[in-house]
Amino acid sequence: MSRWSRTLRPSVTDLGGYRPGVSGDEIKKRFGLRHVTRLNWNENLFGPLPGVLEETADALDLAWTYPEDSYDEFRTAAAGWIGADPAQVIPGHGIQALTIAVVSAFIEPGDAVVIPSPTYGLYAQVCRGAGAVVHRVQSGPALAIDLEAVLAMARHANAKLAWICDPNNPTGLRIDPALWSAFVEGLPAGCVAVVDEAYVDYVDPSERVDRLADIAQEAPVIVLRTFSKIFGLAGLRLGYAIVHESLAPHVNAVHEPFNVNRAALAAGLASLKRVQLLPERRDQxxxxxxxxxxxxxxxxxxxxxxxxNFVLIELGIDDQAVFDALAEQGLIVRPGSELGLPGYVRVTTGAEDLMHTVGTRIAEVAEAALLRCRQ
Ligand SMILES: Cc1ncc(COP(=O)(O)O)c(C=O)c1O
Known part of the structure; x- marks a missing residue:
């Protein structure tokens, strides 16, 4: 019982913090290492696009001013790139902040939400913190999100929000565009699909679900995107929501004003001037x-x-053993047991030679484990 229990919201008292997995420093200490390579957080090991950091540095002269002008400039540039109206774009310091803003706008204690499993852990964390009743929907054996089961649960629970991550973390699988319209049409009245497209920039544009079209047709869809992944700006914290223009004022009513700093906005703007480099990044x-x-x-x-920018591998052996064997060499991967997937590891991609080393090491650990079994 916390000394704050009488005054805290009950939903927060026993919630505990969000756990993104082990940090580089913990592994350095545990194995006495000077260097580690973090392949457990899906950062972009290729870094920001060339020239972006130089342009970002130039914006720091105005660090003493609130970023009103660049907030609008970024919104306009992002809208121009994706083909939306600036009034539909809500910048935020990452999808994480936007997740909190969306939940604050929609959820009251006792409201139901539907969240597939496995998926990115923050949706459940934030919804629970807001006092929502969280209904998890297990994916099938092939780990693809079961959209029909999500719909059935949304109807059964009278859910306000249904969270979909596409491509999904931790599987890397994406939603079949042919199944998407039936899902949106089948959403029960009063239920909004919040679609986290953190990794959509890695999908060839011709193969993506067109959710801007859903929003234009006033379907209950909210899209969340980020500059943390393909643009390599996770440390600056920049993302944006795409919503129908009638919804934006309501989300903005609970969203922190100017919640993106000048450096992040400048980096976002500089990145948007270089989007012609994205196909190369996808190939890489x-x-x-x-x-x-x-x-x-x-x-x-x-x-x-x-x-x-990650791969989920079904090992057929204990994921903790693979994690340990790689970690002692300074390679940090995400053990599946932390993600509800024992026997799997998730590996963030980086340079090809590094990937070859990691793949080879995983294969060696597996072979050694198999040999031990046979002895
Ligand atoms: C699915 C998903 N959404 C959102 C995020 C975080 O995005 P941001 O850095 O924009 O807060 C991550 C980070 O790994 C993620 O995997």
Missing amino acids: VHCAREALVAPLESTGMKALPSDA
Whole structure:
């Protein structure tokens, strides 16, 4: 019982903080290492686009001013790039902040929400903190989000929000565009689909679900995007929501004013001037995924077909053993047991030679484990 229990909201008292997995410093201490490579947080190991940091530094002269002008400039540039109206774009310091803003706008204690499993953990954390009743919907054996089951649960629970991550973290799988319209049409009255598209920039534009069209047709859809992934700006914290213009004032009513700082906005603007480099980035990550998976082919392990900057691998052996074997060499991957997927690891992609090393190391650990079993 906390000394704050009488005054805190009951939903917060026993919630505990969001746990993103082990930090680089913890692994350095645990294994006495000077350097580690973080492949557990899906950061972009290729960094920001060339020239972005230089332009960002120039914006710091105005650090003493509130970023009103650049907030509008960023909103206009982002809207121009995605083909929306600036009034539909809500900048935020990352999808994480926007998740909190959306939940604050929609959820009151006791409201129901539906969240597939496995998926990104923050939706459940924030919804629980707001006092929502969280209904989880398990994915099938192939780990794809079961949209029909999400709909059934949304109807059954009279849910206000249904969270969809596409491509999904931790699987890397994306929603089949052919199934999406039936899902949106089947949403019960009063239920909004919040779609986290953190990794959508890794999907070829011709293969994406067109959710801007949903929003234009006034379907109950909210899209969340970020500059943390393909644009490599996770440390500056920048994302944006795309909503119908009639919803934006309500989200803005609870969203922190000017909640993106000048440096992040400048970096976002500079990145948007360089979007012609994105196809190259997609190719780079595609090759990285292949380099990671190639050494696993002879082992019988299965990598899920990913459309993101990470790969989920079904090991067939204890994921903690693989985590430890890589961590002692300074390579931090995400053990599946932290994600509700024991026997899997999730590996963030980086340079091809690094990926080859990681894939080879995973294969070696698996072979050693198999040998031990046979002895
Ligand atoms: C699915 C998903 N959404 C959102 C985020 C965080 O995004 P942001 O950095 O914009 O807060 C992550 C980070 O790993 C993620 O995997």
